[in-house]
Amino acid sequence: MVRLESGPGEIMEVSMGPHHPSTHGVFRMDVRLEGERVVRLKPVFGYLHRNHEKIAEHGAYLSAIPYTDRLDYLCSMTNNWGYVLAVEKLAGIPVPERAEYIRVIVAELTRFQNHAGLVGFLLQDMGASGTPLMYAFREREKILDLFESLSGARMMCNYMRFGGVRVDCSAEWLEEVRQLNARLPRFVDEFEALLRGNEILMARTQGTGVLSRELAINAGVTGPMLRASGVNYDIRKVDKYGVYDRFAFRVPLGDHGDVYDRYMMRILEMRESVKILEQALKDIPEGPVMDPKTRLRGLRPKAGEAYGRIESPKGELGFFLISDGTTNPYRYRVRPPSMINLTILEDMCLGRNIADVVITLGSVDIVLGEVDR
Amino acid sequence: MTSLPAVEELKAWIEAGVPGAAVRVIPNGSPSAQHSLLIDQEHARTVAEFLRDDARLRLDFCSLVTGVDWLDTETTEKIKVKKVVDGVEQEVEETRKTKTPGYLEAVYHLFSMEKKHGPVILRLRTANRTDDAHVPSLTPVWRSAEFQEREAFDLYGIVFDGHPDLRRILMWDGFADYPMRKDYVPPADDPLVGVRP
């Protein structure tokens, strides 16, 4: 902390992070304060830059899949999907139907546990000291058990491949997902009932961190943060990748673009995920999950490029691949939704108290593995 | 996705809307058929504003900015030349080497949130990889390019003219290399272990 000048409205420059209880990882903000009001905020990151892109360019297309798990480390299944979608576009690889349904099931389970975790972390930032997080993690552990029995690992699943998924799921596993899915609406009700109407939550989040429609679109914000500002853009509906056009689900939109709307987005999207899961579990067909003729090792796509994107729980996760005809990608680029959503952090926090910075950051939903790659 | 014209028609629209712009279609060999447009540096900002504001396109969402490094390439070809050898004119095979200088490239993926179509892919190329690695910045047109152009500057060394705050974003400020370039050599005390470079 450095005091720059004194007088009416002392200017203080505070460096929040990289080790801070509420910065969601190794993230730093250089905040210039006048008293308690923010006059300038510059995000600084790169503390977790593990040069994922260079490592992926050194290896083959297949060997990048475990590294994609570690991008947004809470949602490894959707990261896998974004990458294999890009490779499938690049090389023109078809995907069997059962694999598409399994992908939707694990992606929606991922979305559910991510949003539950986010509400827990946001409430912890507000001072609720761990209790909502305990509820969220209780459900998350059940979902991770399912992932572990399916793919072998709780968090870094490494489950999808271009052309399908790695192994087929059993009928018992589907039955377990059905039973869990039947209990999830009650969990969302319980979770919401604990928090709805909470005075501190309402007072701190309503009207804080407001993001306007135009700025959100121009700054490339995607995901629940964009929809909280009232823009109807969900890539599951726009691109209709996979088999998402077969499911009936709504896209919740917010009116004010403040932290409360973003929090409500997550709750509503959790309910929509439950609906999609119900439909997917009902309609999943039998069949293979991978075409045996698909080449995994030694895949040599024709020279060219492709951009594939999905709606990950954080926003638009895209992978841009340039192939030069060899086994390794020439250029491998990740579109990190968390980093791009941070572009307007300063705009949302100017003129507010420093306490509001913490919850505004919490509502952006960043994961440093994705911001820094 | 369906209301976008084919890339050649898009080129014609741009040339009509921004007189003097030099647009070239870069075809894409993969099944994704995502062809891109190479824009010259002088008109890049105007073309970007045209793409954002034109009523048929409304490409208001710049999704991704990528830096790409293309190294200097050398092509060798064997050609037959007529030469005088020992007093007799013969056809001799000569190897000719042509050096194509490399460049750095910034690739922009544009979508439209209003019309729900895309992608339109723009490319900007620098003159070379050494002393003139400048391109105009498109951050004044799309704010989403702000951090991503900084990243391309940090990792590739592409200088974006007109960027409001061009400094390193992922590496620390005193770092001297451009690590994502294809000819980056890691320091001697940390050699590459697990990868074949």
Added chain:
Amino acid sequence: MADDLKELKIELSKNGIFTTTLEELYNWGRKNSVWPLTFGLACCAIEMIATTMARYDLARFGAEVFRPSPRQADLIIVSGTVTKKMAPQVVRLYNQMPEPKYVIAMGACAISGGPFRDGYNVLRGIDRYIPVDVHIPGCPPRPEALIHAFMTLQKKIDEQALAGPERPRHLHADLPSEFPVPEFGAHGLEPAQNDEVFLNETGNPLANPLKVIQ
């Protein structure tokens, strides 16, 4: 403790007389209330958080509160990849912790750089700059593995002597408890490693691994 002394202890305790040595009491108090620092870098941090949650519950081993300030913490669990940009901060935090302090390197990245070893920004293991007490392999290690590491640390604390040449670092007056913080250089960190700490052979008085704990 010798077997006949143990017999005597049990006999006495059956009669309501509790005996111990100062060393045992001191170590018992320390090992059962090791308070970690809230320090998560990457993916392993999420498994660390899951270990503190209701299913695995690290609090029953004494890690009741995770302290946000290094001045109040006993243990730093380095969970996740340590990058060169972050390494000076990690060493500074370690220096700010008061003795006795312990380090658990959780995950492959903190031990040796892990799957990201070939990164231009990745530090190949935090033990290049600070001494590590327990290493947990895994990517990420399961919560049970973190609990096992915690119990291993408790066993290690239990076996530390209060006097004599085998006493731990914090009781040696001449051994340092703060380590030099690396600087940002043009191509990497300077120095690339701290040679006093980063010794893989025996003869490293700082980490004091005199016995291998099974």
